[in-house]
Amino acid sequence: MSTPxxxxxxxxxxxxxxxxxxxxxxxxxxxxxxxxxxxxxxxGRDYITNSGEQHSAPLAVVLGxxxxxxxxxxxSGFLTWRFTAFVIGGGELRIDSGVLRKRSTRIAYGxxxxxxxxxxxxxxxxxxxELRIDVGSSGNRHRLRYLTRKDGARFRDYLxxxxxxxxxxxxxESAADLIADRAPTDRVVATAGPDLLIFGFxxxxxxxxxxxxxIGVVVVAAWNGALAASLSVIIPLGAGLYxxxxxxxxxxxxxxxxxxxxxxxxSRGLTSLTSQSIPRDRIQxxxxxxxxxxxxxxxxxxxxxxxxxxxxxEDNQSGSSSILLPVARRHxxxxxxxxxxxxxxxxxxxxxxxxxxxxxxxxxxxxxxxGWTEDVVAxxxxxxxxxxxxxxxxxxxxxxxxQGPVQRLLRLAQVHIDxxxxxxDLTVQHAPPEVAQELCLGQLDRARRARERDRFxxxxxxxxxxxxxxxxxxxxxxxx
Amino acid sequence: xxxxxxxxxxxxxxxxxxxSPRYVAQQGAVAAVLGxxxxxVLGVVALVAGGAAxxxxxxxxxxxxxxxxVVTLRRRAATWRYxxxxxxxxxxxxxxxRELVAVPYGRMQAVxxxxxxxxxxxxxxxxxxVTASPRTGAVVPGLDRPTATLLRDRxxxxxxxxxxxx
Numbered sequence: 023m024s025t026p027x028x029x030x031x032x033x034x035x036x037x038x039x040x041x042x043x044x045x046x047x048x049x050x051x052x053x054x055x056x057x058x059x060x061x062x063x064x065x066g067r068d069y070i071t072n073s074g075e076q077h078s079a080p081l082a083v084v085l086g087x088x089x090x091x092x093x094x095x096x097x098s099g100f101l102t103w104r105f106t107a108f109v110i111g112g113g114e115l116r117i118d119s120g121v122l123r124k125r126s127t128r129i130a131y132g133x134x135x136x137x138x139x140x141x142x143x144x145x146x147x148x149x150x151x152e153l154r155i156d157v158g159s160s161g162n163r164h165r166l167r168y169l170t171r172k173d174g175a176r177f178r179d180y181l182x183x184x185x186x187x188x189x190x191x192x193x194x195e196s197a198a199d200l201i202a203d204r205a206p207t208d209r210v211v212a213t214a215g216p217d218l219l220i221f222g223f224x225x226x227x228x229x230x231x232x233x234x235x236x237i238g239v240v241v242v243a244a245w246n247g248a249l250a251a252s253l254s255v256i257i258p259l260g261a262g263l264y265x266x267x268x269x270x271x272x273x274x275x276x277x278x279x280x281x282x283x284x285x286x287x288x289s290r291g292l293t294s295l296t297s298q299s300i301p302r303d304r305i306q307x308x309x310x311x312x313x314x315x316x317x318x319x320x321x322x323x324x325x326x327x328x329x330x331x332x333x334x335x336e337d338n339q340s341g342s343s344s345i346l347l348p349v350a351r352r353h354x355x356x357x358x359x360x361x362x363x364x365x366x367x368x369x370x371x372x373x374x375x376x377x378x379x380x381x382x383x384x385x386x387x388x389x390x391x392x393g394w395t396e397d398v399v400a401x402x403x404x405x406x407x408x409x410x411x412x413x414x415x416x417x418x419x420x421x422x423x424x425q426g427p428v429q430r431l432l433r434l435a436q437v438h439i440d441x442x443x444x445x446x447d448l449t450v451q452h453a454p455p456e457v458a459q460e461l462c463l464g465q466l467d468r469a470r471r472a473r474e475r476d477r478f479x480x481x482x483x484x485x486x487x488x489x490x491x492x493x494x495x496x497x498x499x500x501x502x
Numbered sequence: 503x504x505x506x507x508x509x510x511x512x513x514x515x516x517x518x519x520x521x522s523p524r525y526v527a528q529q530g531a532v533a534a535v536l537g538x539x540x541x542x543v544l545g546v547v548a549l550v551a552g553g554a555a556x557x558x559x560x561x562x563x564x565x566x567x568x569x570x571x572v573v574t575l576r577r578r579a580a581t582w583r584y585x586x587x588x589x590x591x592x593x594x595x596x597x598x599x600r601e602l603v604a605v606p607y608g609r610m611q612a613v614x615x616x617x618x619x620x621x622x623x624x625x626x627x628x629x630x631x632v633t634a635s636p637r638t639g640a641v642v643p644g645l646d647r648p649t650a651t652l653l654r655d656r657x658x659x660x661x662x663x664x665x666x667x668x
Contacts, residue, residue: 418606418609419605419609419633419634419635419638420603420604420605420606420609420633420635420638420640421603421604422601422602422603422604422638422639423510423511423601423602424596424599424600424601424602425510425511425599425600425601426598426599427598427599430600435510438637440633440635440637440638441634441635442634442635443635443636455510458510459509459510459513462602462604463513463604465604466589466590466604466606469606470589470606473608
């Protein structure tokens with residue numbers, strides 16, 4: 023356990039119990055770094071904003087506190103590492119942890135929904151990675167950190183294979199290329215190069231508004247000579263801009279979406295790499311958006327509603343993002359839709375709402391459209407920010423019609439198709455009553471038929487990387 | 503065309519069950535109390551502003567508002583209804599702002615019966631369906647307790663029979 027390359031022992035032959043494995047010994051060092059950085063950042067910010075006034079605490083005390091914190095963090099990190107172990111293999115995944123209160127978590131392979139491979143900056147420097155395992159429909163998260171990259175990829179492939187019911191999967195070398203995290207059997211669906219990401223980011227309306235406000239505040243403050251005093255406004259704005267840059271740009275860098283046999287895999291990131299797996303059947307809905315600024319370039323953004331991810335979360339650190347394609351051209355969007363919802367052609371079925379809706383939505387009534395096929399229901403709206411939501415029938419939770427008094431006068435109604443919380447909300451605004459009835463009541467039948475189709479699906483060919491070649495087979499034995 | 507709009511929220515061919523008449527009475531009582539408060543406030547304000555006659559006039563106006571409120575709330579309470587179809591549950595309510603909710607049995611995650619203090623005072627309870635979407639809002643208020651319990655049990659049974667994976 024003392025050499026840096028030490029890590030989990032290789033898999034034993036069948037019949038022997040799977041070995042107990044430990045995270046990499048450098049784990050406590052990397053975890054402690056985060057605490058240290060947070061402390062330094064917190065105090066540093068306080069220091070800077072209070073410059074010119076009395077410091078809140080003399081420097082010696084701060085440094086002393088820092089040292090004590092380091093020691094405490096190091097000890098607790100070491101203890102946590104020492105008492106964490108996991109077992110991969112056998113019937114289930116078992117994670118033992120806890121110093122004072124021992125906890126043993128057993129995860130049946132069938133309940134694993136997705137496994138993400140993350141390489142935060144600190145871990146990446148040492149060639150380590152973290153595995154995040156999503157279990158069950160409520161998105162319970164379990165983490166294995168930190169493991170060597172090779173082991174992380176190996177375990178990830180094994181867990182995903184077992185999760186898909188392949189009982190004879192083996193803990194073999196991952197066929198995925200470690201840098202791009204893509205196996206030869208994966209098919210790349212779409213990528214977003216740095217130029218696309220940067221220009222898309224610079225032309226986003228919320229970024230432009232924030233930058234505009236920031237520049238405005240700085241200029242006004244400088245004009246009035248109150249720059250130091252307005253730092254308390256500038257710093258949060260700057261922090262907001264920084265977080266936007268991180269979320270939208272840095273954490274989506276080198277974005278690549280590929281289709282493994284089991285589902286979709288997104289690998290992205292500049293300093294912290296994330297490899298996120300999205301099983302196809304967890305996708306509850308898709309949303310394609312295009313703001314006015316992107317229209318001349320033909321760029322779109324695709325968000326996905328995945329079971330288990332909280333609504334609207336665009337975290338970069340936690341490794342799960344609801345963004346399926348941050349910036350993409352039309353043919354990439356087409357490719358992604360084909361990967362998730364094969365054979366979808368929405369253009370012939372989208373209908374406009376009646377003109378009388380103009381009395382209620384004078385500003386965008388001509389952009390309101392709805393339509394459905396045998397698999398999917400869709401609605402779109404907006405011209406400043408055009409947005410189209412798609413929900414597969416099988417994922418419908420409930421259908422609602424509502425109608426206000428003015429709508430009743432105008433013979434219009436609204437239909438909502440409810441799904442799990444997430445960026446996708448499907449509402450058909452201002453539909454005529456016969457359409458509303460057909461959409462809502464028919465939706466339940468369509469949902470039932472779609473679920474039945476899912477229950478007895480055509481088996482999709484599942485690609486798993488071929489196991490490492492065994493010793494060359496000697497000549498077949500002559501006796502049968 | 504009004505018929506079509508009306509039919510939108512009461513699709514034909516369904517056995518609609520209404521809620522208990524005590525719910526109508528409960529809503530009426532709530533409205534009466536609120537209305538009375540409004541009338542008194544109006545009367546007092548008018549009294550302070552204009553004198554006794556204005557005060558009386560304000561109070562009368564307030565009483566009229568209260569009467570309208572009582573009638574409206576009672577009528578609205580009477581519109582709550584539900585229907586159990588073979589594969590799904592329909593709920594409808596509303597007078598001015600109408601709503602129809604359709605929930606397949608297989609999507610129900612939990613069925614709850616609950617009663618706040620006001621509902622308990624009238625021996626009523628409400629049945630709430632929980633699905634994976636927080637916006638479903640499938641609620642039937644104003645059922646008397648035995649009916650609410652029966653409905654919950656029936657829905658739980660149907661839900662289990664139709665359980666399907668998310």
